[in-house]
Amino acid sequence: MTATELSGRTVTVFGAGGFIGTNVCAALSLAGAKVHCFGRRSRLAIPYEPQSWFEAEFTDIDAVKAAVAGADFVIHLLGGSSPAVYNNAPAQEVMANIIPSLGLLDACRNAGVGRVIFLSSGGTVYGPDVMTPTNETAPTNPISAYGIGKLAVEKYLGLFHHLFGLDYRVLRVANPFGPYQLPNRGQGFIAQAIQCALDHEPIEIWGDGSIVRDYIYVADVANAVVRSLLHRGDERVFNIGSNVGLSLLDVISSIEHVVDKSFDITFLGSRPVDVQCSILDTSRAKTSLGWKPQTDFLYALENTKNWLISYRGS
């Protein structure tokens, strides 16, 4: 895939105003694509020029249809907030995510969209009982309604492909971090931890700090999205992660190094929604997509810290 191949192509990004969305739209713009945005508009200054912005709810099917009209590609980044939110109300997750995702797929099919890219969740779709590093053929037994919702949308993509020829790729992304991830949203441990460090506040963590996650820099994720748009090959589901597992305490130690300060830690009880260890095996993405994680972890933390400082100062 070269930038030329995306040049002038129209891409509609659902969830464009969020953390990953902002990074994906910036990468698409850099590759020459015409980027149309759907969803809540970012309150932050954004590093690209959108062609249009559909500020609507995902459940607004007319707005969804309008946003995909004429799109060569659609990128679906919507899917609720964090895994912990919906477990006491899984039906709400279905109504907020699965139902409107089906509306989106239907709209894409009717509009003749060339490919849909769906960002799924490598940290939740597999569940607790898998080998790590986990590859894409592992069993999928999520322990959150969030993960079940992601998995259901993956399956519906397979159905729409089978029945109607709608092309798609699924990226099961590990724990992304980097610029435009805001602290205080319960979304990203790293953004939250850096903020605590900058503010000399204790960091709260769930469990004893031994939970292991696979942290992937968001620019690497955006790169995977761009590659998946023009991917040629039979594989359709790809893990996107760093291949490296870090405990919360490992991450805290790295952040202490980057900010040159030490932390106080407040240990909270563990949450039933958290698997103990999640590390993705990304060899399929390497072989088939030509993608691999490229950004050094400490360098990425440094970038994240610098962005957070500039964001807080703005």
Next chain:
Amino acid sequence: MTATELSGRTVTVFGAGGFIGTNVCAALSLAGAKVHCFGRRSRLAIPYEPQSWFEAEFTDIDAVKAAVAGADFVIHLLGGSSPAVYNNAPAQEVMANIIPSLGLLDACRNAGVGRVIFLSSGGTVYGPDVMTPTNETAPTNPISAYGIGKLAVEKYLGLFHHLFGLDYRVLRVANPFGPYQLPNRGQGFIAQAIQCALDHEPIEIWGDGSIVRDYIYVADVANAVVRSLLHRGDERVFNIGSNVGLSLLDVISSIEHVVDKSFDITFLGSRPVDVQCSILDTSRAKTSLGWKPQTDFLYALENTKNWLISYRGS
């Protein structure tokens, strides 16, 4: 498991009035259970005495709550009609099955139900790209909204077990046939075919007759449900089938033998919803549940024919 263990226990059966439901309720009654029924009441004479019948829609959450109150066990047989129905409207499947199933699980959790048995679909949850005979660890990539809905309910059962301790078993049933399966509903090829034979009418089949299915006699399915209620062991998902694959033409030939008449066949186009070959490996059920298919196929066909004749004469 002995009949004594079920004696006097209260079981609420969702979908009691259907084909499988009637057979399951009869088996539960025989085992001494107190059977409460939910759903459309059967128009047929039924071979057991229900304790009560909640004639309500599955979406009526108050009726669902009333039906599970005081139940030791709940059996969930609801899940829409045939696989072909929902593919042009998967969101309808979600609203008709997934959402009310979540309501049912919530009601079971709150009522302290001891175990939920869910009848899933061995013929659709795996999809077309699996080895046959297929065991429970095979990948699950359904090519029908019906199959995705079944799979989603399986995953939510796993979630409710993980989060709230709600116990469950899933039976992935192959193609059931037998008494109380009505022809002309698009549900069962065997009932339809026997009816055509009795009426000297040509039988219509999708494709060229080479499609292979795993036909399991409904009394064997009912037996598996009874066993799963009191199963002790760590496995929770079981294939329930005959372990034998028969093509449509094989089945027609056996029916010709049983009714002592030959068929005319009308070949229709193949349907995208049909996988070419579905045969379940039931060794897990044998090992862990102590269950195996017991009824000889020709004997089962004979019973089915006799029931159909008496049904048509009534």
